[in-house]
Amino acid sequence: MSPTSTTAPRSPAADGRQVLESVVIRFAGDSGDGMQFAGLQFTLETALAGSDLATFPDYPAEIRAPAGTTYGVSSFQIHFGGTEIRTAGDQVDVLVAMNPAALKVNLQDLRPGGTVVVDVGAFTERNLAKAGFETNPLEDGTLARYQVLKLDISKLTLDAVERFGLGQKESLRCRNMWALGLMLWMYDRDRQATIDWLSKKFAKRPELAQANIAALNAGHAFGETAELGAIARFTVPPAPAEPGLYRTVSGTEALGWGLLAGAKAAGLDRIVFASYPITPASPLLHLLSGLKKYGVVTFQAEDEIAAVTAAIGASYAGALGVTSSSGPGIALKTEALGLAVMAELPLVVINSQRAGPSTGMPTKTDQADLFQAVYGRNADTPLPVLAAATPADCFEVAIEAVRLATKYMTPVILLSDGYLANAAEPWLIPDVETLPRFPVRFRTEVDGFHPYQRDPETLARPWAVPGTPGLEHRIGGIEKDYDTGHISYDPENHHRMTKARAAKIAGIANDIPLQRVSIGEDRGRMAVVGWGSTYGPIRQAVEQVRRQGYAVSQIHLRYLNPFPRNLGELLRRFEQILVPEMNNGQLVQMLRSAYLVPAEGLNRITGKPFKVAEIVEAIKERLGSR
């Protein structure tokens, strides 16, 4: 694939379109209707037009749930605008509903006065019944509060692709492109990147490529020619952005590429990525499996335990061992993480959190594995825990995880989540060659070597890999003597080694940046403290209340163990501390126990990101008047 680059963007409202600061569109249909594809292509065209954006793909756990059912509805939401966009949006401005079930599930999120585009061709009696509508919502006043575009997208698509001689089923599968074409017209976006993508995707079946392109063009032409009125003709200006080369990036891509960049910065030639398929972590396995030519070995293990232990073996042998899973899989890896702590080997463990417990809601996001990451092992088994805040942030956090793992000879848990894994945003592409390097030093000197000889500064033991003459040694899960590295059951030695392992991880606090305030002053009436993917909604909520005059600041944590060393002092400068989390109260408890501060939780466990309004309301409720 050769890189293509276009120069963004045109001047806004050149043809008299109404200029909007930002818009939220949601494409919704059956899980087989191609809503994710339509959403991703809209995202690409929007990014190419220079808007800032955030996306939220939301799909069911069933691969092809029975057609027309509410539980089979798949949706893709994009929030884009000419200003900084932090979240995928609380409320939807435009809902594209490809069938009654999609309308039923998503209507509640449409803002009053918003636009709904429906394919009336799919509003058959049978589909209405499947969605649980007793009367037709297009006729019974259900949509009275909204602007409704009733279009027979099914028929219009069939007409557009008729000449390609596809069957009825294949023809109807072009509906998503018709709808996409219309939306691209409505918001003044280009189509070329989508046409290129379709040509490539269906290179082996050119008639499908042509049919899809015809549907796309037909949707676009429909907007151009039909008198849709003022509800359907807008533009969104490009967002101000730092100069440079951009792309869209999902959390999965940023994580995978960050691991490569981190390993390269560490001077390592090889990553061994061992994983067992699990939602929503598998896309990282897929991504890295395609990067073998960069020196990545991927291993689809027989189970979660084999994945983590193979990664440990790889690190033992001098590669960067990485394993990835979601909460239930991380639980299975727990014993092996104890081994990695005991053997003091570098290891990066990625948890793409999902709603639980147990199987829970596999495709829905959550951040309830913080306790598991920080505390969830037998005995005193500390390890560093980091969390990514946005899709693009995954790149930097992955590099940092590699740095800490190799410098401190320790497993590191990196917390992502189902939202970050799938969501995308524009990204100023970094120059990998100029990133800071932190080369590892494999031990080769024989004199005075023992495997648990600690570096006086980091307390890390030496990384002495098989293949090095003269350093043959034995390690394992049994307690080792502090002074010789041999097996030891000595009581005082166990105390000393436990303290040494704890001090090593605690000392990382001196090697990470001091905690900064994301926005606002470093003191005031309230700090809103978060971690992980709540960054966007918290940021937007804090900006909003600050505009209204509230003395509120945002503090967002990347380092969850150890905490930055100034965190307690910083928190104490605020009268109130509010901790929004997509769990039942975990960071809030850690902050209270670490610093004895009166932190208060704001907890939503819905499987979906916070709404900005929920956080704004909670802030105002606590602060009352300005």
Place this chain on the structure above:
Amino acid sequence: MTTAAAPRPVSSPKDYASDQEVRWCPGCGDYAILKAVQKTLADLGAARERTVFVSGIGCSSRFPYYVSTYGFHTIHGRAPAVATGIKLANPELDVWVITGDGDGLSIGGNHLLHALRRNVNLQIILFNNEIYGLTKGQYSPTSRRGTRSPSSPQGSVDNPVSPCAFALGAGARFVARAIDTQQPQLVEVLKRAYHHRGASFVEVFQNCVVYNDEVFADFTDKSVAPEMQLHVEHGKPLLFGKDRKRGLRLKPGTLELEAVTVGEGGVTEKDILVHDQTNRTLASLLVSLSPPAFPMVLGVIYCDPAPVYEDEIYAQMGTPVPGLQGADLNALLRQGQTWTVGG
């Protein structure tokens, strides 16, 4: 800073002994296996710095502490997975997995299955003593029905698994058997395992003097050994017994083996099956035989090399094998659609 040491020339089994005191029970079969492995390494002239012993948990898994090579004592059952990771990181290393019947076939049965079917180039040595030793004598997955133990006071009712039948079922390309105290044969089998490219599986009958003493005496005791042991050799007839008159033949009209005596009932040497180590069906029949009706079949029962897992993984990466240090990550990050925001 001193420079790296040059590899030391080694030749004697003692050179493969670590400085650690061996802590198995007096009389344990593990001592004999340790000696045999150290002799094997010496005979092979194995480079200590390139040799790694990986184990799980159990009496047998203490093994790596007593060998002067690299060693990794991991967690219960997971040694084959750790070893797979080691080979994926550095296929040049020579990796031995030491496991037991509980470690390898109970808690770690899954990993053993997959290491064998993937055909990772490992030597997997399973010490079978038909009992859990380190946890004080509970019956194991290879214990015979009726084994009385602290956790089965009335006798176990579990059917035992046959390690070699399991290995063949998993798709192993090298399956062998030996006895802890029969050093020449054990060393020979270990050498064959070492030279086989791919996963080699060796079951060693190991006597636990404390919890399961003499459980294999029905074929290991010197008084019965010649009649109850059949040492196979590729291309040689399957004969056994003091005067090598006893042999195995296909029972006419069936798919079963039969122990017969040459010169009796019209049986001639021509009726005796000739061992073919590449014949999986024959291997399956041989590993299913057990005393008292049959001798215990020992030696290299099956050996039929196939493509090696890590070779194929590395072949997919490209030639020469790419590394991150030479990788153009900037090009990777710029693949697909990009756009420029002007300054």
